[in-house]
Amino acid sequence: MNQTSVNRALTAELSAKAGASPQEIAWGLSRSRREFLRGAAGVVLGSTLMGGSPLLRGETVRKKRKVIVVTFGGGARDQETFAPEGQENIPHMLQELAPQSSFFTHVTNRGILGHYVATASLATGVYETLNNFSAVPPQHPTVFEYFRKDLKRPISDAWVVAPSNGFNRIGESDSRQFGPGMGAQVILPKHLLSAARSGATADFDHLLRDNYETPYYTPQLGGGEFELRQLEQILKLSVNDFMAHARAVSSPDELSIYIVKRLMKQEAPSLLWLTMHDIDIAHSGAYSLYIEAIQRTDRLCAELWQAAQSEPEYAGNTTLFVLPDFGRDADYDSGGNGFQHHRTGDAASRTTWMMALGAGVRQGVVYDEPMQSIDLVPSLGALMGFSPSLSQGTPIRGLF
Amino acid sequence: MQPRNLQPEQFAGYPPDARKLITAHLEAVRELANLSSLSKAQIKEWFEGFAQISLPAAFDKLDWINQPAGFIEQESAYLWTTHQQDAFRKAATEYGVRLRAAAPPDAVPVRRLGIAIIGQGVASYDAPLFRNLRAHGTYFDRINPEDGLEQLLAAAAERAKAHPVPYGHWYVEGGQPVEHSPLLTCVSYKALEPVRAELLKKIQAEIKRPGMGPEELRTDLAKLTPADLGMDHSGDAVLDTFQVRLFTEGSGTQIFSTTFALWTAREALRRAQALTLLVRFAPRQRQRPMNELLSNSHPNPELDPLSSLVDADMGASYHWINQQRLPGSEQSAFLVWFEGHSQALVIAPYFAAGKQSSASVGLGDLLSYVAG
Numbered sequence: 001m002n003q004t005s006v007n008r009a010l011t012a013e014l015s016a017k018a019g020a021s022p023q024e025i026a027w028g029l030s031r032s033r034r035e036f037l038r039g040a041a042g043v044v045l046g047s048t049l050m051g052g053s054p055l056l057r058g059e060t061v062r063k064k065r066k067v068i069v070v071t072f073g074g075g076a077r078d079q080e081t082f083a084p085e086g087q088e089n090i091p092h093m094l095q096e097l098a099p100q101s102s103f104f105t106h107v108t109n110r111g112i113l114g115h116y117v118a119t120a121s122l123a124t125g126v127y128e129t130l131n132n133f134s135a136v137p138p139q140h141p142t143v144f145e146y147f148r149k150d151l152k153r154p155i156s157d158a159w160v161v162a163p164s165n166g167f168n169r170i171g172e173s174d175s176r177q178f179g180p181g182m183g184a185q186v187i188l189p190k191h192l193l194s195a196a197r198s199g200a201t202a203d204f205d206h207l208l209r210d211n212y213e214t215p216y217y218t219p220q221l222g223g224g225e226f227e228l229r230q231l232e233q234i235l236k237l238s239v240n241d242f243m244a245h246a247r248a249v250s251s252p253d254e255l256s257i258y259i260v261k262r263l264m265k266q267e268a269p270s271l272l273w274l275t276m277h278d279i280d281i282a283h284s285g286a287y288s289l290y291i292e293a294i295q296r297t298d299r300l301c302a303e304l305w306q307a308a309q310s311e312p313e314y315a316g317n318t319t320l321f322v323l324p325d326f327g328r329d330a331d332y333d334s335g336g337n338g339f340q341h342h343r344t345g346d347a348a349s350r351t352t353w354m355m356a357l358g359a360g361v362r363q364g365v366v367y368d369e370p371m372q373s374i375d376l377v378p379s380l381g382a383l384m385g386f387s388p389s390l391s392q393g394t395p396i397r398g399l400f
Numbered sequence: 401m402q403p404r405n406l407q408p409e410q411f412a413g414y415p416p417d418a419r420k421l422i423t424a425h426l427e428a429v430r431e432l433a434n435l436s437s438l439s440k441a442q443i444k445e446w447f448e449g450f451a452q453i454s455l456p457a458a459f460d461k462l463d464w465i466n467q468p469a470g471f472i473e474q475e476s477a478y479l480w481t482t483h484q485q486d487a488f489r490k491a492a493t494e495y496g497v498r499l500r501a502a503a504p505p506d507a508v509p510v511r512r513l514g515i516a517i518i519g520q521g522v523a524s525y526d527a528p529l530f531r532n533l534r535a536h537g538t539y540f541d542r543i544n545p546e547d548g549l550e551q552l553l554a555a556a557a558e559r560a561k562a563h564p565v566p567y568g569h570w571y572v573e574g575g576q577p578v579e580h581s582p583l584l585t586c587v588s589y590k591a592l593e594p595v596r597a598e599l600l601k602k603i604q605a606e607i608k609r610p611g612m613g614p615e616e617l618r619t620d621l622a623k624l625t626p627a628d629l630g631m632d633h634s635g636d637a638v639l640d641t642f643q644v645r646l647f648t649e650g651s652g653t654q655i656f657s658t659t660f661a662l663w664t665a666r667e668a669l670r671r672a673q674a675l676t677l678l679v680r681f682a683p684r685q686r687q688r689p690m691n692e693l694l695s696n697s698h699p700n701p702e703l704d705p706l707s708s709l710v711d712a713d714m715g716a717s718y719h720w721i722n723q724q725r726l727p728g729s730e731q732s733a734f735l736v737w738f739e740g741h742s743q744a745l746v747i748a749p750y751f752a753a754g755k756q757s758s759a760s761v762g763l764g765d766l767l768s769y770v771a772g
Contacts, residue, residue: 022486085531110483110486111483112480112481113480127483129481129482133613133614133615134613281687283651283652284651284652284655284656284659285650285651285652285653285656285658285659285662285663285711286652286656286658286659286684286687286707286711287710287711287713287714287715288707288708288710288711289687289707291710331717331718331721332721334725335489337663337666337718338714338718338721339714340651340652341651344489345485345486345489346489
């Protein structure tokens with residue numbers, strides 16, 4: 001056998017990564033995503049483009065504009081997604097969505113890396129510090145409140161579809177500036193299903209999985225969650241039809257997509273927020289389940305975009321944002337256990353990406369200027385014409 | 401309680417062996433706490449990062465001696481909430497680097513050896529295996545698998561005999577353990593079935609209590625002792641405590657045998673710095689609703705060998721990564737084998753990285769090259 005320095009190489013790799021600053025690692029991740037996308041999806045570097053934003057800002061356009069935000073509660077790492085070894089898991093995002101997108105390779109979340117609190121931060125534009133495992137409202141005004149108040153939109157124009165019971169308060173803050181009833185309506189498909197089945201059958205247990213970080217715990221529900229009677233009034237679905245469909249889907253996120261499509265058809269909200277959660281099965285430590293969830297999420301994102309193209313209210317005037325709430329721990333960080341958790345706060349767990357596509361967005365462009373996850377809300381404000389005055393982020397360069 | 405004021409009687413609540421250890425080395429603990437050997441300037445330099453962290457005065461009153469897990473939980477939550485987690489992490493990492501430089505670890509008595517056996521129960525698998533590891537080692541595609549398990553266990557036992565070190569040589573079994581040398585420290589998912597069942601019963605009871613939340617549950621789990629989970633007192637107290645921690649601190653170890661094997665390997669390396677660690681993954685139960693998995697209501701659940709192979713393949717990567725964090729990594733060796741099949745991969749000195757070999761060789765012979 002030939003003498004080799006394999007272990008020396010790994011030791012050097014581990015040491016180099018351990019010795020690099022979080023900023024250097026984050027930049028490295030960002031550059032890798034960029035280079036991979038340029039090769040695999042044929043996108044070009046954003047900084048090479050000249051000229052003003054293609055986003056249309058006229059009042060008429062704004063009134064018709066629809067925005068859909070999709071977050072992954074349970075981030076996926078590059079090596080399982082936007083890296084050469086991960087591309088087999090995301091054929092739809094890579095081949096169908098990325099070429100149509102402005103892709104931001106360097107999104108940092110500097111807040112608490114728990115799914116509810118991180119999603120709340122995404123929705124408020126402020127790093128929230130609420131208890132991740134409590135059913136409490138965000139401390140700062142949400143994007144839904146800014147949108148509805150500033151643009152005088154009715155309650156039917158902003159909706160959230162969220163995966164876990166703990167998210168039932170995400171639609172509206174307890175900020176005094178806005179007051180009750182100014183937020184978004186929240187649908188928790190699991191809660192809906194649970195109510196619809198009335199405990200009669202166990203056929204749907206696989207769709208009622210909740211918080212994978214603490215699988216034994218479900219917060220008590222309270223606040224303005226979607227009532228069963230609204231199933232028929234809003235979604236125009238009978239309990240039987242809903243149950244029949246639920247029987248045919250295989251995961252909570254598939255059920256969420258079904259609800260989103262019904263909402264698009266029946267209510268056509270201008271601001272629609274979907275949080276998916278299947279990927280967070282990674283907390284169980286079973287790598288195969290984590291990979292399966294990534295593949296499913298990839299498929300569902302494409303399915304949602306196709307649905308937007310086929311709905312008359314959405315076709316041609318919809319902008320879709322897709323982003324994980326944060327990443328997951330790196331393999332080489334001794335404080336974590338790789339893909340399983342997001343507890344270290346290392347660069348891999350804090351750094352992720354965002355994809356924007358559709359109306360007014362440049363296609364096939366990749367940007368690696370750093371942005372923060374709290375920049376989403378002010379960007380939505382600039383796009384839709386409302387003013388998120390308490391948000392601490394800034395509008396994303398490249399979009400504007 | 402400040403570290404400089406520690407007294408032996410404060411550790412009365414510790415398990416006997418832990419109490420013996422801490423009281424025997426209390427002076428060293430105090431010395432470490434006071435860092436008397438460092439100059440003032442050095443102390444300032446070493447601890448500047450920690451000094452920047454602010455904690456509320458109420459934390460001084462917490463009983464971190466008897467409830468260390470609870471203390472860490474609260475401190476961690478506070479650091480995250482006040483956005484000090486990254487600063488703490490940086491300070492801790494820098495401190496670790498300094499400490500290792502100031503007191504380098506002792507040389508290991510024998511080349512460290514990791515063995516991962518994956519794919520039990522899988523008749524055929526077409527997708528490439530060991531993908532994360534191939535760049536670091538030599539891939540063999542014509543291994544003679546006959547008596548492979550026995551040969552690997554025999555080699556582990558031989559090392560245990562030649563280099564007797566307490567908790568130095570391990571056999572981690574994701575299913576039912578096969579015959580093995582008593583010189584190996586054995587941890588088995590199947591053998592711990594009663595402990596696991598008792599734990600899941602306790603979890604079910606706890607979550608039904610009013611006011612119970614995830615953090616409270618975790619705190620309660622951290623307090624569980626071997627006796628609480630029905631382990632008798634005739635066993636190895638240290639090993640029993642280790643095994644209880646696998647279930648109370650691990651995530652997913654309670655429901656998936658592959659996660660159990662992965663986590664046990666990590667902990668055996670981290671806590672015991674195993675010199676020999678043979679991990680055999682077994683098929684885990686098929687995924688079902690989480691509540692159903694936690695209720696442990698199926699005595700003979702359906703198994704999922706193919707998905708378990710994917711889990712184990714990744715688990716083998718983590719086994720090697722964790723091994724490489726330990727002293728002597730330059731010389732350490734690792735072998736992963738697709739059980740019952742002719743595919744294996746070796747990472748060791750004298751084995752080329754990123755290469756493939758079609759040499760027809762038995763696992764015992766291969767291991768004799770690997771282990772050195």
